[in-house]
Amino acid sequence: MFAEFLQYLFTGITIGATYALIALGFTLIYNASHVINFAQGEFLMIGGMATVSLIGLGFPLPVAMLGAILLAAVMGIALQRFAIAPAKQADPVTLIIITIGASIFIRGIAQLVWGRGYHSMPNFSGNEPVNIGGAVVSTQTFWVLGVAAVLVAALVLFFTRTMIGKAILATSMNKVAARLVGIRTEMVLMLAFLLSAVLGSIAGIIVAPITFTSYDIGIILGLKGFVAASLGGLGSGMGAIVGGLLLGVVEAMTAGYISSDYKDAVAFGMIILVLFFMPRGLMGARVVERV
Amino acid sequence: MLKSLLHNRLSGLLLLAIVIFVLPVFFNNPFHYDMATQIAIYATTVVGLNLLVGFAGQISLGHAGFFGVGAYFSAIMTGVYGWPPVITLLLGAVLVGFLAFVVGRPILRLKGYYLSMATLALGFIIAIIINNEGWLTGGPDGMPVPSLSVFGWELSTFSSYSFLGMTISGSLAWYWLAGVLLLLGVWLAQNLIDSPIGRALRSVHGSEVAASVVGVDTARFKNLVFVISAVYASLMGSLYAHFQGFITPDIAGFMESIILVTMVVLGGMGSTIGVILGAVLLTLLPQLLADFHEYEMMMFGLILMLTMIFMPKGLLPTTQRFIRSRLSKKKGEQA
Amino acid sequence: MSALIEVKGLDKAFGGVHAIEGLSFSVDAGQVYSVIGPNGAGKTTLFNLITGLYTPTKGEIKLGDRDVTGIPPNKLAELGMCRTFQQMQICMNMTALENVMLGRHLQLKSNLFTTLFRLPALLKDEEDCRDHAVELMKFVGCGDYIDSEASAMSYGALKRLEIARALAAKPKVVLLDEPAAGLNAVESAELEELLQKIAAQGITVVLVEHDMKMVMGISDRVLVINYGRKLAEGTPEEIRNNPDVIAAYLGG
Numbered sequence: 029m030f031a032e033f034l035q036y037l038f039t040g041i042t043i044g045a046t047y048a049l050i051a052l053g054f055t056l057i058y059n060a061s062h063v064i065n066f067a068q069g070e071f072l073m074i075g076g077m078a079t080v081s082l083i084g085l086g087f088p089l090p091v092a093m094l095g096a097i098l099l100a101a102v103m104g105i106a107l108q109r110f111a112i113a114p115a116k117q118a119d120p121v122t123l124i125i126i127t128i129g130a131s132i133f134i135r136g137i138a139q140l141v142w143g144r145g146y147h148s149m150p151n152f153s154g155n156e157p158v159n160i161g162g163a164v165v166s167t168q169t170f171w172v173l174g175v176a177a178v179l180v181a182a183l184v185l186f187f188t189r190t191m192i193g194k195a196i197l198a199t200s201m202n203k204v205a206a207r208l209v210g211i212r213t214e215m216v217l218m219l220a221f222l223l224s225a226v227l228g229s230i231a232g233i234i235v236a237p238i239t240f241t242s243y244d245i246g247i248i249l250g251l252k253g254f255v256a257a258s259l260g261g262l263g264s265g266m267g268a269i270v271g272g273l274l275l276g277v278v279e280a281m282t283a284g285y286i287s288s289d290y291k292d293a294v295a296f297g298m299i300i301l302v303l304f305f306m307p308r309g310l311m312g313a314r315v316v317e318r319v
Numbered sequence: 320m321l322k323s324l325l326h327n328r329l330s331g332l333l334l335l336a337i338v339i340f341v342l343p344v345f346f347n348n349p350f351h352y353d354m355a356t357q358i359a360i361y362a363t364t365v366v367g368l369n370l371l372v373g374f375a376g377q378i379s380l381g382h383a384g385f386f387g388v389g390a391y392f393s394a395i396m397t398g399v400y401g402w403p404p405v406i407t408l409l410l411g412a413v414l415v416g417f418l419a420f421v422v423g424r425p426i427l428r429l430k431g432y433y434l435s436m437a438t439l440a441l442g443f444i445i446a447i448i449i450n451n452e453g454w455l456t457g458g459p460d461g462m463p464v465p466s467l468s469v470f471g472w473e474l475s476t477f478s479s480y481s482f483l484g485m486t487i488s489g490s491l492a493w494y495w496l497a498g499v500l501l502l503l504g505v506w507l508a509q510n511l512i513d514s515p516i517g518r519a520l521r522s523v524h525g526s527e528v529a530a531s532v533v534g535v536d537t538a539r540f541k542n543l544v545f546v547i548s549a550v551y552a553s554l555m556g557s558l559y560a561h562f563q564g565f566i567t568p569d570i571a572g573f574m575e576s577i578i579l580v581t582m583v584v585l586g587g588m589g590s591t592i593g594v595i596l597g598a599v600l601l602t603l604l605p606q607l608l609a610d611f612h613e614y615e616m617m618m619f620g621l622i623l624m625l626t627m628i629f630m631p632k633g634l635l636p637t638t639q640r641f642i643r644s645r646l647s648k649k650k651g652e653q654a
Numbered sequence: 655m656s657a658l659i660e661v662k663g664l665d666k667a668f669g670g671v672h673a674i675e676g677l678s679f680s681v682d683a684g685q686v687y688s689v690i691g692p693n694g695a696g697k698t699t700l701f702n703l704i705t706g707l708y709t710p711t712k713g714e715i716k717l718g719d720r721d722v723t724g725i726p727p728n729k730l731a732e733l734g735m736c737r738t739f740q741q742m743q744i745c746m747n748m749t750a751l752e753n754v755m756l757g758r759h760l761q762l763k764s765n766l767f768t769t770l771f772r773l774p775a776l777l778k779d780e781e782d783c784r785d786h787a788v789e790l791m792k793f794v795g796c797g798d799y800i801d802s803e804a805s806a807m808s809y810g811a812l813k814r815l816e817i818a819r820a821l822a823a824k825p826k827v828v829l830l831d832e833p834a835a836g837l838n839a840v841e842s843a844e845l846e847e848l849l850q851k852i853a854a855q856g857i858t859v860v861l862v863e864h865d866m867k868m869v870m871g872i873s874d875r876v877l878v879i880n881y882g883r884k885l886a887e888g889t890p891e892e893i894r895n896n897p898d899v900i901a902a903y904l905g906g
Contacts, residue, residue, distance in 0.1 A: 129623030136617025296440035515762040525745025534731030
């Protein structure tokens with residue numbers, strides 16, 4: 029009984045950590061530019077697929093990972109420079125469609141280069157699972173949780189201790205004021221996308237050994253990351269993490285105890301509940317419209 | 320002044336009618352008719368969606384869900400329970416209208432990205448249910464749909480009919496049906512827009528707070544246009560089901576919803592004729608890219624990005640403005 | 655004279671900041687009543703409270719005999735209250751005339767059925783609406799813009815358009831938030847004339863303004879607020895000579 033619960037719990041927080049990282053990526057970009065980046069999930073996909081591909085070409089794992097992260101970083105910057113920046117004052121609907129177009133574009137290239145097949149990646153520390161209180165847990169789980177924790181800690185330090193981090197925060201609060209004090213907002217935006225892409229791709233790499241990876245995993249994972257960010261309250265970093273973990277756990281519990289067919293519906297059901305009863309999310313701030 | 324306004328309204332409709340009437344001249348096989356019918360069905364759907372997105376300025380990323388419910392309701396009720404198709408079609412629309420009314424109230428209180436998230440979630444939930452409940456819907460493999468029939472008289476693309484001594488293929492008959500319904504859909508939509516109710520709807524987009532201080536119950540109107548656009552989608556979904564004879568869950572999916580919204584934005588939000596153009600382009604695009612099958616997805620994404628970046632107002636308004644500025648330049652040169 | 659608008663003990667807090675504190679005053683029907691005060695005094699907040707955009711933290715607002723505290727703006731419009739905005743809220747996606755026609759929303763008699771099928775009842779409704787809107791545009795001095803898009807109009811013209819829209823709602827009282835803001839001397843004088851024309855029709859006018867000359871020239875009574883509290887209330891003459899008011903405006 030308890031072992032079963034623990035099993036689902038571990039599955040839940042593992043995938044939840046992934047959602048949290050994607051959600052953080054959404055939050056970063058949203059805070060810096062008020063854009064909802066529907067292509068966020070594709071960074072995840074690139075992380076996993078590029079690593080697999082590079083391993084296949086004979087590169088050792090660490091090099092392959094680095095290569096994948098670099099590729100994602102370049103894509104992130106390219107997305108901002110060529111798709112978002114030119115659109116400037118566009119309607120929110122238009123911006124959403126642009127990022128959706130970008131995600132389709134990236135997916136199209138991925139399909140071209142890597143085909144439609146599913147690929148797997150070996151666990152980082154071997155295939156011997158660990159037994160915790162009766163639950164069978166893959167060693168990869170600890171990698172996921174560990175790396176996620178390190179990334180979050182690094183981000184917190186980055187935003188509170190470094191000048192660049194503070195510059196990003198300043199730009200997100202008031203773009204004009206930031207410019208007036210000399211912050212190069214264009215650079216800041218590019219940086220936000222870069223960080224977001226790196227976050228997403230790392231998430232994709234660490235979770236790839238657990239779930240298979242293919243050219244189209246980006247869509248549903250991206251959407252769930254979006255849901256997780258909204259659950260916590262878009263714009264709140266803490267919210268992204270809480271939202272991600274919560275979503276992961278509820279999803280795993282639902283799949284385990286109720287029905288695995290409706291696993292995906294959990295995310296969407298939860299977001300509707302939150303939007304109806306707590307529209308600013310669990311931790312979002314209240315905004316008053318000035319007339 | 321009223322007369323000149325009428326002139327404007329009817330000219331778009333008249334042009335459309337002429338195009339629909341003349342187009343068959345260029346068709347030389349049933350496939351052309353079928354393609355045109357499909358375009359007309361999608362065009363009517365987006366004329367309805369445009370009321371919500373283009374005129375009232377709301378976002379809906381789950382509209383294919385309503386299309387799908389209409390389609391599956393018709394498929395199940397006529398196929399499994401033998402209900403008469405036309406009655407089912409209308410009942411399905413009522414059902415979907417009611418569904419939209421119920422979820423609309425709480426959802427439309429949200430704005431901007433919250434609204435897009437909620438509509439996205441709604442669409443997904445519908446698609447997941449359709450996909451999972453295989454015993455009812457045939458699941459991911461889809462289900463067959465009986466032909467549209469009225470009092471035993473069947474309309475199918477595989478039949479041929481005689482009319483006034485001529486033989487008319489089922490495909491041609493379907494084309495006329497879809498074409499007439501498109502004209503009807505456009506006429507009703509234009510009537511709605513060009514009226515006090517239409518102004519109330521547009522004011523929700525223009526300035527919700529201004530609308531409320533002159534007495535517009537913005538929540539009520541948002542819900543009204545949401546229901547109307549859902550009904551359009553449901554009717555067209557049912558029609559599509561009968562036309563194709565077979566449906567799969569992806570007609571209710573996320574990509575479909577995105578395609579619908581893109582048709583609206585690409586053609587020109589708030590332009591009834593513009594969105595029809597959007598429907599034409601986005602339905603034909605995969606056909607044109609079929610030769611580049613491998614590159615299709617990539618090109619689709621690229622075209623989407625480029626048009627949205629450089630023509631954010633949509634194709635038709637941007638072209639209209641371009642033509643207008645050219646004409647005034649010419650006038651300036653002549654002066 | 656009966657009070658048309660009565661405000662008692664109004665309080666509005668945003669977090670820890672009291673934008674309005676313990677404010678009470680009343681406006682009689684048919685008056686021109688102005689609210690003045692230094693920047694940040696809370697004038698627009700006051701307007702937003704009265705017109706239902708904000709809900710008060712404490713206090714009561716009455717329109718006629720009815721308690722209208724916390725009632726949403728569209729319901730207040732039904733009760734005869736309409737307003738304009740400091741930062742204009744014009745629907746740029748519509749023509750100038752359509753903006754004014756929007757104001758007549760509450761008088762529309764057509765329903766969804768007559769609208770969808772464009773029955774004669776709707777056409778009559780539309781023609782009446784259009785005629786009234788044209789008249790109003792001429793009344794406020796926007797006669798030149800009858801065929802224009804809203805986006806093609808000048809700032810001053812748009813301000814008057816907003817007033818036309820408010821009047822189209824056939825209000826008993828109209829609240830104008832800094833209608834003279836950004837207007838030059840000529841436009842201000844035209845506005846003053848317009849306000850007097852409106853008042854002459856028996857419509858109660860409540861005004862937030864910085865233009866002292868205009869305020870003193872057309873008001874029956876003036877309310878001065880500072881830091882969200884009532885500083886003084888009285889006739890323009892009384893206010894002009896009130897030492898507290900002078901101190902607040904000139905410092906010291």
